[in-house]
Amino acid sequence: MRLGAYALRRLLLVVPVLLAALFLTFALTRIVPGNPIDRVTGPYVSEERRAELKEEAYLDRPFYEQFALYTRDLLSGDMGTSYTTAQAVTKDIRERFPASFELVTYAMLVAVGIAVPLGILSALKRDTWIDQVARVVSVAGVSMPIFWLGLILLYVFFYYLGWLPGPVGRTGSLVETPDTTTGILTLDALLKGDPGAFWDAVKALILPVATLAFVAMAPIARLTRSSMAEVLESDYVRTARSLGLPARVVVLHHGLKNALIPILTMIAAVYGYALGGEVLVEIIFAWPGLGNYSYQAILNSDFPAIQGFVLVVTLFYMLIYLVLDLITATLDPRVKY
Amino acid sequence: MEDSDTQLGDAASLLARPITRRQVLRGGAAAGVGLSMGSSLLAACGGAQGDEVAESRTPRDTLVVAVEGDVDTFDPAFTVGSKPSQTTLQNVFDQLTQYEHVDKSLAGVRFRGVDTESVQGMLAEKYEQSGNSYVFTLREGARYHDGTPVTAKHIVEGYRRVFEAEGISYFLLDMAAVPDPGHIRALDDRRVEVRMDQNNLLLMKNNTMHNTSAINYQEMRKHASADDRFATEYFKKHVATGNGPFAFDDYRSGDRIVLKANPRYYGGKPKLALVIQKIVPEAAERLLLLKRGEVDMVMVPPVKELDGLKEDANLRVATFPNPRNFMLEMNNAVAPFDKKEVRQAVAYAVPYKDILDNVFRGYAQPNRSIVGNGMPGSDFSSWKYDTDLNKAADRLRAAGYPDGEGADPVTITIRADWEEAERSAILIQSNLNEIGLKASVQKLAFAQFNEREQAKELQVWIDEWLSWVNDPWYHLSWNVSSESPSNYTNYKNPRVDELIQEWTLSTDKQPRLEASKEVQRLVNEDAPHAYLAGPNWNVVMRKNVRGYVYYNDELNRYAYMSKA
Numbered sequence: 001m002r003l004g005a006y007a008l009r010r011l012l013l014v015v016p017v018l019l020a021a022l023f024l025t026f027a028l029t030r031i032v033p034g035n036p037i038d039r040v041t042g043p044y045v046s047e048e049r050r051a052e053l054k055e056e057a058y059l060d061r062p063f064y065e066q067f068a069l070y071t072r073d074l075l076s077g078d079m080g081t082s083y084t085t086a087q088a089v090t091k092d093i094r095e096r097f098p099a100s101f102e103l104v105t106y107a108m109l110v111a112v113g114i115a116v117p118l119g120i121l122s123a124l125k126r127d128t129w130i131d132q133v134a135r136v137v138s139v140a141g142v143s144m145p146i147f148w149l150g151l152i153l154l155y156v157f158f159y160y161l162g163w164l165p166g167p168v169g170r171t172g173s174l175v176e177t178p179d180t181t182t183g184i185l186t187l188d189a190l191l192k193g194d195p196g197a198f199w200d201a202v203k204a205l206i207l208p209v210a211t212l213a214f215v216a217m218a219p220i221a222r223l224t225r226s227s228m229a230e231v232l233e234s235d236y237v238r239t240a241r242s243l244g245l246p247a248r249v250v251v252l253h254h255g256l257k258n259a260l261i262p263i264l265t266m267i268a269a270v271y272g273y274a275l276g277g278e279v280l281v282e283i284i285f286a287w288p289g290l291g292n293y294s295y296q297a298i299l300n301s302d303f304p305a306i307q308g309f310v311l312v313v314t315l316f317y318m319l320i321y322l323v324l325d326l327i328t329a330t331l332d333p334r335v336k337y
Numbered sequence: 338m339e340d341s342d343t344q345l346g347d348a349a350s351l352l353a354r355p356i357t358r359r360q361v362l363r364g365g366a367a368a369g370v371g372l373s374m375g376s377s378l379l380a381a382c383g384g385a386q387g388d389e390v391a392e393s394r395t396p397r398d399t400l401v402v403a404v405e406g407d408v409d410t411f412d413p414a415f416t417v418g419s420k421p422s423q424t425t426l427q428n429v430f431d432q433l434t435q436y437e438h439v440d441k442s443l444a445g446v447r448f449r450g451v452d453t454e455s456v457q458g459m460l461a462e463k464y465e466q467s468g469n470s471y472v473f474t475l476r477e478g479a480r481y482h483d484g485t486p487v488t489a490k491h492i493v494e495g496y497r498r499v500f501e502a503e504g505i506s507y508f509l510l511d512m513a514a515v516p517d518p519g520h521i522r523a524l525d526d527r528r529v530e531v532r533m534d535q536n537n538l539l540l541m542k543n544n545t546m547h548n549t550s551a552i553n554y555q556e557m558r559k560h561a562s563a564d565d566r567f568a569t570e571y572f573k574k575h576v577a578t579g580n581g582p583f584a585f586d587d588y589r590s591g592d593r594i595v596l597k598a599n600p601r602y603y604g605g606k607p608k609l610a611l612v613i614q615k616i617v618p619e620a621a622e623r624l625l626l627l628k629r630g631e632v633d634m635v636m637v638p639p640v641k642e643l644d645g646l647k648e649d650a651n652l653r654v655a656t657f658p659n660p661r662n663f664m665l666e667m668n669n670a671v672a673p674f675d676k677k678e679v680r681q682a683v684a685y686a687v688p689y690k691d692i693l694d695n696v697f698r699g700y701a702q703p704n705r706s707i708v709g710n711g712m713p714g715s716d717f718s719s720w721k722y723d724t725d726l727n728k729a730a731d732r733l734r735a736a737g738y739p740d741g742e743g744a745d746p747v748t749i750t751i752r753a754d755w756e757e758a759e760r761s762a763i764l765i766q767s768n769l770n771e772i773g774l775k776a777s778v779q780k781l782a783f784a785q786f787n788e789r790e791q792a793k794e795l796q797v798w799i800d801e802w803l804s805w806v807n808d809p810w811y812h813l814s815w816n817v818s819s820e821s822p823s824n825y826t827n828y829k830n831p832r833v834d835e836l837i838q839e840w841t842l843s844t845d846k847q848p849r850l851e852a853s854k855e856v857q858r859l860v861n862e863d864a865p866h867a868y869l870a871g872p873n874w875n876v877v878m879r880k881n882v883r884g885y886v887y888y889n890d891e892l893n894r895y896a897y898m899s900k901a
Contacts, residue, residue, distance in 0.1 A: 034784035038791045041417070041505060046822055049503075050791075085590060086410040086573035095590050159625055166631055167622040168615060169592050174395060286617045288591030296407070296618075299754070301784030 003329060010322050014315065019071075021314040025307050026067050034301035035059055036083035070307070079311070080304030084296050089308035092293060097312065098183025099170060100282070100289030104274045106186075106205055107212035112267055115217035119224020119263075120256065123232060134221055141218025150211040150284040157207060165204050169286045172200070208285040212278055216270050223266045227259040234258075261328055268324040272317035276309075393879045394630040397900050398610040400882070401632040402893065403623035407591055407616050412572040413550040414504030420636070420892065421614055423547055425594050427892045428612070429579030430550035433473045433492065433529070434541065435459040438886055438897075443711050444658035444702040446873075450887040453807035454713065456541045460487060460580065461529075469536045475527045478603045481553050482584040489523035495551020496521045496531075502567035506548030509806075512814065513540035514842055537842035538849070542806045546890065552577040582607045582896035592616055596895065608884075608899035627652065627877060633900065634878040634885075636893075640700050640757065646877050657874040657887040658702050660709030660812075661803040663757070664866040665749075665765060670827035671796045673744040673774075678736035680864040683797070684722035685729035686768040687867045696760045697870055704868035706857045707816055711871075714809035714850035719858035722867065729772045741773025750789070750798040753780040758799040761869055790825050800825075801872070807889045809853035810841040817860055828865035 037053045054060050058069050073080065079089035122134035158166040165172050170185055180188045186205070189198035231237060232255055240250045275290070282291035290309060297305035329335045395401045409419040413430065416423050435458075436451035458464065462476035479487040497518040500507045514533040515521070521531050533540055543549075556578055560571035576585035582604060583596035594614040598607040615632060617623045623635040624642060628649065638646070638654075647654050665687060667674040674680050693701055702710055705717035730740070738744040747769060751758040762778045769776035781789065789795050802823075804812040815821050818837045819829040833856050840852045860866075874891050884898040 032785065034782065034786075034788045036784065038784070038787040050822075084409060085407060087590075092590065154622075154625070159629060162629065166626050166629060167617060167619070168626065168631065171592075172631070174399070174401070174613070283619060284622070286619070286622060288589070288616075292591060292618065299783045301782075301788075 003326065006329065007322065007326060010325065014318050014322075017318060018311060018314055021310055022071070022074075022307060023067065025310040026070065026303075027063070029301065029303050029306055030063050030066070032301070036300060036302050074311075079308040082297070082302055082305040082308075084300050084302045084305060085293075089304050092305065093290070093308055093312055095183070096288060096290050096293050098180070099287060100275060100278070100291060102184045102186065103205065103208055103212065103281070103287060103289060104271065104278060106209045107216055107274065107278075108267070108271050110209055110213035111217035111220060111270070114213070115220035116224050116263065118217075119221045120228050120251065122221070122225045123228035124251065126229065131225075134225065138218045138222045138225075141215050141221075144215070146211060146215050146278075147280045147284055149214060150208070150281055153207050153211055154284070164206055167284060167286045168204075169288050170201065170204050172204070208281050208287060211284075212274060212281050216274055219270060220263065220266055224259070224263050227262050228255060231255050231259040257331070261332060264324055264327060268320045272313075272320045275316050276313040392630055393633055393881060393900070395633055396611075398608070399613065400609050400611070400634065400895065400898060400900065401613045401615055403617045403626055403632040403635045404594075404614045405616075405620070405623070405637045406618060408574075408588065408594060410573045411576045411588075412502075412504065412569055413548050413552065414499045414502040414506045414567070414569070415573075416548060417505050421594060421616070423890070424614070424892045425576060425585065425596065426550055426579075427547040427581075427890075428583040428596055428895050429576055429581050429585050430547060431460045431479075431579075431581040432545055432547070432549055433459060433461040434464060435545050436888070441887075444871075446656060446658050448655070448657055448887055449885070450657070451889065453542060453889060456545065460492075466536075469534070470530050470532045471540065472524065473529045473531070475529070476603060477527075479580060480601060480603075481578050481580045482599055483578050484601075485553060485555070485578075487551070487580050488526050489529045490526075491553055492529045492551050493518075493521050493523045494554035494557075496549065498552055498554070498557065498567050499549060502569050504569070506546075509543040509546055509548055510540075512811070512841075513537055513543045515540060535842050536844050538844055538846065539806070539808060539811060539842065542808055542811070546805060547892065550577075550579070583612060586611075602896075604896065607896045609895055612895045624877070627879065630879065633882050634876060636876065638875055638877045640697055640872075640875070643700055643875060643877070644698065651880050653878050653880050653882070655876045655878065655885055656700055657876075658711060658871065659803065659874055659887070659889065659891075660712035660715065660807065661801055661872055661874070662704055662707065662709045662866075662868055663701070663761075663799070663801040663870045663872050664704075664868055665761075665797065665799055666795075666826050666866050667797045667864070668793065668795060668826055669829070669863075669865055670793070673736070673738065673747070674797060676736045677863055678732045679738065679744065681722070682729045682732035682736065682772065683765075683769065683774075684864045684867040685725050685732060686765070686772050687722070687869060688724050688764050688768055689869065690724065691764050692761050692869050696757050696764070697872055700875060701870040701872040704871040705861075706868065707860045707866065708809045708812055708853060708857055709868075709871045712804070712807055712809055712812060714853035714857075716854040716857050718854075719861045721861070722864070724768075726768065726772055729768075733772055733774070738773070741775065744774055747774050747776040748779050748796050749776060750779045750781055750786065750795050752786045752800075753782050755799075757872070762799055791822075793825050793827055795825070799869070803889075803891070805890045809850065810837065810843075813837055813853065813856050814841050817856065817865070826865040828860075828863065830859055830863055833859050 037050060037057065037059065041050050041053060058066050077090065081087065082089050082092055085092055118134045122131040125131055154167060157164045181191060182188055185201035186198055189201055237250060237254055240254045279291035279295050282289045283295060293305065294309040297309060404421045406419055406421060408422045410416060410422060411425065413426050416426060434456045436453055437455040437457050438449060439452040441448055441450040460475055460479050461473035464471055464473045475487060475489060481487060500518045514535045514537055515531060516534065521529065524530050557568045560568035579585065582599055582602045584599050586597040587595040593616060596612040598610050600606045617626065620637060620639045624638060626632045627635045643654050646652050667680045667683060669675060689703065693703060704710065705720035706715060708715045733741060749762045749766060751762050766776040766778055790798065790800065802816060814837055815823050817828055817833055818824060819834050836852060836856050840849050843849045874887065876885060881901040882898065883901055886894055886897050888894065
């Protein structure tokens with residue numbers, strides 16, 4: 001019950017944080033020169049007509065009024081209309097969020113699936129070749145520009161070997177985009193029992209997921225190693241070992257469980273960051289997700305689209321942290337809530 | 338600039354031979370050092386030799402085109418921005434009339450294009466002029482894709498919508514002395530009269546554009562509401578039922594626009610059954626897909642890759658010289674460019690040949706007038722600004738700024754995503770510094786650039802202009818009339834204004850062209866711009882793609898295309 005109340009309290013906190021994020025985005029987009037109307041009208045429209053269009057978009061009003069009007073509309077679920085795509089931002093986000101979510105989530109599953117065992121192994125086998133490999137992978141993941149890695153993977157696996165689809169987004173040029181239920185193509189294919197569509201979706205995901213996962217797993221592997229190394233040297237682990245407990249129990253039950261909290265925090269941070277920050281991966285792979293959408297929105301000063309994007313990513317980030325806090329509270333009895 | 342070319346070359350050479358780990362690392366290092374954008378390594382791949390795919394992987398009746406961007410709106414009354422949007426409308430709708438196809442030769446290049454002086458029937462089987470009016474007779478059998486016959490009422494209501502929806506496209510009619518829908522009426526079921534306030538030559542040209550596409554008023558009413566009488570919200574993202582050679586099939590935001598052949602098209606069923614316009618924003622990746630045979634044609638290929646692509650036996654680089662004008666524009670209302678002598682000095686200082694050779698690598702022609710080569714009336718005879726730094730220094734002295742002393746610093750503004758503009762700006766900057774002007778280069782994001790340009794606030798900048806309508810007075814009206822919203826340089830010459838007023842709507846064909854030369858001479862003397870180059874329109878396609886016709890609006894017409 002107390003946990004439920006805590007979760008509710010945290011959920012309520014989302015509102016002021018969202019408002020603050022929204023206000024900041026609103027202010028920044030208005031401070032930076034550029035407005036969407038000039039792009040929409042092109043050179044053929046008179047000053048008068050342009051002024052009318054600005055008036056219709058409230059862009060002739062003071063900043064605070066614009067913000068109040070936007071917030072009012074937002075409360076009724078209206079995020080405005082994108083100037084780049086000419087459709088409701090809510091619809092744009094509904095269409096594009098699943099593409100990004102699918103990409104980022106699979107990338108995180110792969111990253112965590114590799115990085116955590118690698119981190120544990122390298123903590124257990126310090127200064128052995130496994131540790132060196134983990135170190136190289138981590139350093140490479142942190143220092144290698146994500147676009148470069150994506151391009152190399154594309155070059156090798158699409159252009160040179162021809163094994164995987166090229167930068168054509170979620171489906172190949174000739175594959176009809178399936179009608180979706182959830183928007184997550186792999187899941188939709190499974191729900192429909194269509195193995196062909198599932199395989200198409202998986203093939204399209206492999207390279208972008210690998211690119212994102214490689215970069216995402218570096219900090220997770222490094223933190224897992226250091227966190228595990230610290231725990232493995234602690235008194236209670238030494239005691240457990242001296243009591244003759246099996247290595248598996250010592251490492252996983254006593255070691256990992258206690259090392260897990262900072263690791264989970266890192267996973268949450270990387271996951272949240274990846275959803276807002278995988279723009280380059282989406283651009284390289286022509287992925288029709290939120291990253292590409294926000295990139296175009298920023299280039300074109302498409303205010304409603306930028307605000308919608310920030311709102312969704314902030315919300316996603318906060319929900320991940322909420323889940324993390326709930327897990328932490330469950331795992332660590334010292335946490336008070 | 339040469340350094341980055343070398344690095345690109347290194348990365349490109351990776352593709353010419355079997356890959357090794359060492360090569361990947363070396364290529365990667367070159368890319369990592371030399372490339373500021375993620376696309377560049379793939380751009381290099383696009384220019385490589387070897388490992389080409391001989392067979393296209395797309396079916397013979399399907400054309401897959403990698404296009405550069407997404408759709409902004411599908412409403413013909415509003416389209417000015419996205420080429421994929423405009424191309425879709427152009428293929429889904431027919432206009433009343435269209436230009437005749439001809440073999441052309443321009444700047445030494447032969448290609449299939451259009452004669453913009455010869456207008457033929459399209460939806461209209463014929464047209465006749467009587468005084469200030471044109472009467473168009475619709476062809477029998479012209480139907481919307483849902484089977485509804487195209488009647489005179491549909492055309493009239495289509496025009497009405499273009500005017501009354503308060504969009505953007507009405508300007509094409511308005512500037513041709515057709516100021517409102519009251520000037521267009523149905524004489525009977527098949528005949529439409531368009532009345533001009535003043536007889537002119539522009540109407541028949543302006544009327545060929547996709548912007549005048551007639552949405553079926555019955556369909557419009559189904560989606561209209563009290564607040565939105567013209568269903569503008571609906572048609573932003575829904576292609577109206579057309580009457581052209583292709584019917585709209587599917588649109589997935591950020592992914593693709595699909596068109597299918599209209600089997601009942603009055604001109605005969607198109608050879609292509611399906612056209613898939615696949616949205617691939619990065620130019621280098623479009624090329625990669627083309628080389629692998631995953632797509633048949635790419636739009637807007639990077640100029641620097643074209644030579645490499647020509648060496649690929651499976652590809653064809655089609656290049657079309659055209660009147661596009663890539664210009665250095667100087668704000669006549671901002672110091673030091675408020676002095677004609679300074680503008681002339683800059684015009685003398687521009688390294689034109691370097692820009693043509695090193696930036697456009699031969700895929701551009703010299704431009705020496707505001708009216709580019711290929712547009713009727715284009716006249717380079719009054720040009721005097723071939724690169725000469727001594728003359729540039731003289732003009733600067735005449736302006737009262739010997740060796741640039743006392744002149745305000747010069748900031749050349751360019752769009753951040755435009756490589757040709759950046760490279761040109763750097764070359765110009767170097768020469769301006771040499772004559773004593775303190776020049777710097779400023780990059781702005783697309784929207785910021787647009788806003789400041791349209792507010793006429795920039796000091797000196799690079800932009801380009803291609804008129805949709807191949808007419809010198811149409812072009813001059815937009816660029817050098819002091820009343821034009823797109824005369825961003827604040828250029829004002831009363832004589833130029835007078836001539837534009839006098840000749841734009843004139844029907845004296847030859848004298849009209851001759852008179853345009855006087856404006857070109859005046860503008861060259863006043864030098865509000867320096868004409869850096871006339872970049873070609875380039876399209877790269879698989880060798881088996883046939884029938885590309887270059888139109889001046891640069892929109893693909895798929896009805897004439899096929900695959901061998």
